[in-house]
Amino acid sequence: AQSVTQLGSHVSVSEGALVLLRCNYSSSVPPYLFWYVQYPNQGLQLLLKYTTGATLVKGINGFEAEFKKSETSFHLTKPSAHMSDAAEYFCAVSRDSGGYQKVTFGIGTKLQVIP
């Protein structure tokens, strides 16, 4: 079984401030970890993913996340928030099932960027 916990359903940051969105997971096998973003009226877009190898993963739009196995965490960060980062962010976990995956999502975190 696998699960995802996102701490904070709403996060507000000032423009230019650090963005930190927290995610903890549980998985009985080595997981694949993802962060997705959903802008208003759009579908989910993959920001970044961790599969194997380097634990610090860089994604699009300046975001990155670090896989910490000992803490079962995969927090998303961005050094400087931009107004265009306002969106809903989803942490997710899955495992390979032979060519396909059943993704388990967290509840989502809405990020507000204050000018």
Add this chain to the structure above:
Amino acid sequence: EAGVTQFPSHSVIEKGQTVTLRCDPISGHDNLYWYRRVMGKEIKFLLHFVKESKQDESGMPNNRFLAERTGGTYSTLKVQPAELEDSGVYFCASSQLLAGSSEQFFGPGTRLTVL
């Protein structure tokens, strides 16, 4: 290249009526997934097709939901009869049939409101 498309974008129906949602995956993607997000809750897996075959339908809520993927191309999800608790956003995703972490590409979703 066209992304995953879903139709309609919004649907408002009355309890007891029937609604059919359609998903057109990315061309060449054998994996097709349906997910649902009830307001305020996580995005949850409903089912998964490999080509025209249902591989995993463990997330389907009950027998009022019927998914099909005739010919292994587009998929439909029918709800009959609809109940109030079926309201939510229904997402479709597709991916290539590859070992490892094949990225799932999501459509914009269909927002279903049952009155």
